[in-house]
Amino acid sequence: MLLGVNHNTAPIEVRERLAIPSGSLADATRTLVHQPGIREGLILSTCNRVELVTLQEDSSESDGKADLLRFLHEYFSVPPGEIQPHLYEFREREAVRHLFRVASSLDSMVVGEPQILGQVKESYTVAREVGAVAGNLEGLLQRAFTVAKRIRNETQIGSSSVSIASVAVDLALKIFGSLEGKTILLVGAGKMSELAARHLIQQGASTILVANRTQVRAEKIAEELAGPKIHTEAIAFSDLHAQAARADIVISSTGSSEKIFHASHGQHFLQQRRNRPMFFIDIAVPRDVDPGLNEVEGCFVYDIDDLQQVAQANLADRAREAEVAENIVSKEVDKYQQRLQSRDAVPAIVALQQNAEAIRVAELERLQSKMAGLTPQQREAVEALTRSLTAKLLHPQLVALREAARSKDAE
Structure with missing residues (x-):
């Protein structure tokens, strides 16, 4: 889940009340992940935005948002009613898209400016140091960095960029x-x-x-x-x-x-x-x-x-390159989602492969007496044959598991 305010949704009078000095970012991040229901978290605080990126225990929308609103209220001493009108919220796929766009400077006040990627990396470094980022957010952030680099290399969005x-x-x-x-x-x-x-x-x-x-x-x-x-x-x-x-x-x-x-x-x-x-x-x-x-x-x-x-005067010059960059982001979001879907099928795939291998080994052991007269070369041939047959028999089931994971996500 991603919750935040930026230059489009909140005036500076609101943003400055939520701004976190770099020296306080570690403390704020620790406080965030100690909130009930939050497993992993990262805070991005710049002059133009304050965003909370979290992985939560509970998938309930109201509870998840309430946890983050409570953090904003308690940590910054700002009444929730003064923050909520300016907040935006993204979940799952849309949260991934937003993070990719932010890291790639497609959501910046000045599209194409290079500073934001360094700021995201700094927030990531702090979150890692305090133990707030683990496997799930780690993979997402690393992918965001890769997407930002690809856009910088494959488009001209930064050729005339300004901070x-x-x-x-x-x-x-x-x-x-x-x-x-x-x-x-x-x-x-x-x-x-x-x-x-x-x-x-x-x-x-x-x-x-x-x-x-x-x-x-x-x-x-x-x-x-x-x-x-x-x-x-x-x-x-x-x-x-x-x-x-x-x-x-x-x-x-x-x-x-x-x-x-x-x-x-x-x-x-x-x-x-x-x-x-x-x-x-x-x-x-x-x-x-x-x-x-x-x-x-x-x-x-x-x-x-x-x-x-x-x-704003610079945006027209970057519109064409920004469109190319947005297409790259869309494709990268699809690829990331496909990786997540495939990962969901991994435990079942591993279990099926392990079970099949155990059956293969057990059958060979059962036939040891009948294979006593085989030469080492013949034994290797039997071993290779049984492995090949097992792999071919498993292939349709493995493909079906992967497809089932994709179909479930699409629903």
Whole structure:
């Protein structure tokens, strides 16, 4: 069963209340699989989605959903009534399809972006480490990774793909026209911030300021981004508000649970900038920038949901490749279901083969006295003959068992 919310079903105000920092993912996953009725589980938490993938003891729809709703309510302290209107639910075949689409970036805000597969793999790694993933989900996730790789290799869906960070850069370009000579402040030195910086440099930004709670990390990113025509500087996080006015564009992507920039900062920044406009692109969930800052004349704030409008412009170019990818997903779902059906028949097949082999061996032992005069070569010939006859006699029954398993699933 898969239960979740994403950028299509829930606004950022809801998603940020369910967001799980990477450092808390292991604890959340352990808590999930300790819920009654849940055997295996995985949590995918990104800026655009929070999804629970579970294997449950009870096939009852109401009970299974109730277990997950209770987890969401208790772990996040969010009333069920505030979550339910935004939830989607998939079971069995449709859950497999959804997971394949997510891993392949067909369900992303920006179709074709490459980050989601790494995020699914990270969730999988954490789930394995805490013992939340075993045989059933293990096989499903490994197949999802294979499907995502196949789509990346066989389609052009990722050839012009952009991440949320690069969409933010597109927005900056629309605002400024050119980034030549602009100063960019990156708040948070994670993967998203670093990716944004590299896109900005490609577009002509010449000064990159980096602020991070861990100064060593900020210095490392600044050093990696520096170049002959690129000036970079790591600033102390404690000096963030004193230094921020130097930047034309602030891209904030931290894991802070509290706002970093408030409406009260706006006038102070603009005074220092002599009323030159200042743009904030907030790609963090929970948000780093108070929406009220957008009310200050000269300050412009865009959060991750605002970026979706820019992302839509890229969808038309990817529509054809996405259609090809969707066909691959459909075929892979069918193949996965067939494997499950065949696996259901395995115990009966093994039992039939073992029983037939026991009968064959018993009959040969019963005839030992009559075969006493046979040479070793003749004995080997008899052995081979009986094995061949047994296999041929079993073949129709084995085929029937496999077909019966497929027919049962189809019903």
